[in-house]
Amino acid sequence: MILCGSTGSIGLNALILARKYNINISALSCGENISLLNEQIQEFKPKFVCIKNENDKKLVKFPSSKIFVGQNGLEKLLKECDDDLVLNAIVGFAGFNVSLTAKKLNKILALANKESLVVGGKFLKGANIRAIDSEHAALNMLLKGQKNIKKILITASGGAFFKHKVKDLKYVSSKDALKHPNWSMGAKITIDSATMANKLFEILEAYYLYGFKNIDAIIEPRSLIHALCEFKDGGTSLYASSADMKLSISQALFEKNDKNILNSLDFLKIPSLKFYKISLKKYPIYSLKDILLNKPDLGVIVNAANEYWVYKFLSGNCAFLDIANGIFKALDKFADIKINEIEEIFYLDKKVKEFCAS
Ligand code: NDP
Numbered sequence: 001m002i003l004c005g006s007t008g009s010i011g012l013n014a015l016i017l018a019r020k021y022n023i024n025i026s027a028l029s030c031g032e033n034i035s036l037l038n039e040q041i042q043e044f045k046p047k048f049v050c051i052k053n054e055n056d057k058k059l060v061k062f063p064s065s066k067i068f069v070g071q072n073g074l075e076k077l078l079k080e081c082d083d084d085l086v087l088n089a090i091v092g093f094a095g096f097n098v099s100l101t102a103k104k105l106n107k108i109l110a111l112a113n114k115e116s117l118v119v120g121g122k123f124l125k126g127a128n129i130r131a132i133d134s135e136h137a138a139l140n141m142l143l144k145g146q147k148n149i150k151k152i153l154i155t156a157s158g159g160a161f162f163k164h165k166v167k168d169l170k171y172v173s174s175k176d177a178l179k180h181p182n183w184s185m186g187a188k189i190t191i192d193s194a195t196m197a198n199k200l201f202e203i204l205e206a207y208y209l210y211g212f213k214n215i216d217a218i219i220e221p222r223s224l225i226h227a228l229c230e231f232k233d234g235g236t237s238l239y240a241s242s243a244d245m246k247l248s249i250s251q252a253l254f255e256k257n258d259k260n261i262l263n264s265l266d267f268l269k270i271p272s273l274k275f276y277k278i279s280l281k282k283y284p285i286y287s288l289k290d291i292l293l294n295k296p297d298l299g300v301i302v303n304a305a306n307e308y309w310v311y312k313f314l315s316g317n318c319a320f321l322d323i324a325n326g327i328f329k330a331l332d333k334f335a336d337i338k339i340n341e342i343e344e345i346f347y348l349d350k351k352v353k354e355f356c357a358s
Pocket residue numbers: 004005006007008009010011029030031032033034051052088089090091092094112113114115132133134183184185186187188189245
């Protein structure tokens with residue numbers, strides 16, 4: 001397979017599976033973590049690699065003619081390798097082009113980069129997508145062969161501040177926000193979990209993947225139940241597993257689910273399972289759910305503003321609550337947009353980030 005974002009949390013989990021099940025890795029891509037990329041090159045012996053910055057090329061221990069750079073480089077990487085499968089584990093808007101290219105080349109897209117669907121889901125219609133998000137991998141299992149579905153629910157952990165009082169959120173630091181109770185993930189998605197932007201994005205992701213608008217999210221603080229499917233007859237199915245992304249990555253990589261990826265949950269050892277409504281006072285970003293479902297084009301606006309403010313928060317240059325405020329301001333400004341061409345998405349991502357910085 002072609003593995004984009006190999007130095008991140010999903011990338012590393014994918015490589016654990018590759019090591020264990022002898023998956024051939026034709027190409028690796030990273031952003032700036034060249035020392036880890038060098039280790040991966042030694043172990044997996046790819047044909048090509050791609051990095052983010054031209055200046056880092058000299059640091060990569062690999063023949064220069066086989067090192068591609070930047071967004072154009074990622075496109076070349078996909079074109080040069082004849083593998084059918086691309087795993088897109090790049091974080092943020094930077095991953096969108098890989099998804100578009102995978103579609104163009106008729107490759108199977110194992111998709112962790114949910115931002116691709118949030119910003120441009122309508123341009124990925126018809127792509128052969130296998131979602132890696134745990135909730136959507138769970139929905140794949142729940143919805144298989146089912147017809148009489150009434151509603152789908154995905155779960156949220158509540159993130160680092162599930163137990164905090166709303167008034168205390170004013171003073172939390174990025175270090176506090178990065179302490180996710182259940183999952184070990186990259187920094188951006190960990191902040192997105194604390195604000196609930198991640199769940200908002202996953203609602204849109206589910207809409208594009210399954211075509212339903214009757215979707216909601218509830219909090220299950222242990223992250224053992226990932227999704228629920230309500231049927232018209234009053235029955236509900238739940239999908240449960242321990243919180244380990246290797247399960248959903250494997251479901252996207254392997255046709256047959258015949259491998260022992262995780263130990264089954266021992267329900268006798270789980271003291272209690274509780275579910276909670278998402279508080280809009282604590283997680284104001286989630287109040288955008290119906291607005292986004294009614295006008296999914298706005299996904300690019302919310303994503304761009306979120307990306308801008310999350311990185312500002314991570315670098316200690318704004319407060320936690322500024323993330324939500326920044327998103328609402330950007331939405332006010334860009335409420336009337338309508339997207340007809342893919343290029344408009346790239347244009348708007350840039351414009352919104354410029355607006356946030358002004
Ligand atoms: P990480 O931050 O851990 O990794 C991101 C990867 O993308 C790294 O390899 C990074 O390279 C690379 N990257 C970052 N910026 C660029 C850029 N501009 N150009 C090219 N490559 C870049 O993120 P995660 O692995 O946590 O998440 C990846 C995606 O998967 C996200 O979209 C996230 O929402 C989604 N996801 C993640 C889950 C998880 O458990 N982690 C669960 C469900 C979904 P480098 O580090 O070398 O700079």
